Amino acid sequence: MTAATASQTAGPYWHLIDFPEWADLLRADGPNAGVAGGERIVLTGRVTDGQGAPVADAMVEIWQADPEGRYDGAFHGFGRCGTDADGMFRFVTLKPGPVPGRGNQTQAPHVVLSIFARGLLKPLVTRLYFEGEALNETDPVLQAVTPARRATLIARPTGAPGEWRLDIRLQGEGETVFLDI
Secondary structure (H helix, E strand, O other): OOOOOOOOOOOOOHHHOOOHHHHEOOOOOOOOOOOOOOOEEEEEEEEEOOOOOEOOOOEEEEEEOOOOOOOOOOOOOEEEEEOOOOOEEEEEEEOOOOEEOHHHOEEOOEEEEEEEOOOOOOOEEEEEEEOOOHHHHOOHHHHOOOHHHHHHHEEEEOOOOOEEEOOEEOOOOOOOOOEOO
C-alpha cells in the first residue's frame, strides 16, 4: 500500500518567482522608464479565503493596456506582487484607457488580475474596473455579470490621491467573480 502524498498545487513557492520591484511598473530602472503621459495610480487590495482570513502567501499578477487602451505600445503592462502577512497587495502603474473589443464594442478601462495561491492548480482570473467610469455601463464583460455581483469587480478610491482598492475573496459569501478563460 502506498502512503498518501501531498496534492500537487501551484504554491506556496512564490518566493522563488517574487521580484518585489515588479509591483512598481513605473520604477526608474524598469521597462516603463521614460514612458510619458497617463495618470499615475496605485492599486491595492486584500486577498482573503472563504472564512475571510488573509491569504498571506498568494501571488497577484496584473496585465493591462496603456492609457490609450493599447497593448502594443511602449508601455509594459505586466506586474507581479506577493501578498503580505495581512493578505495585502500593492501596484504602482498608469490608469489604463478604454480597450477596443469584439464587434466594435469598447471595453471600459480595466486591469486583468490573476491570483495564484496554495490549493489552486491554476490561477483565478478576474478584472478590476474603476468606479465611476461611464463605459462600465456598456462593458460587455461587466454586463455579463449579474448586477448583484458586479461590485466584486469594481475598485473604489481609497481617499489617498490616485489610489484604488479592490479586495479579492477566493470563495464563500461575497466571492469575487472569476472568469473562465
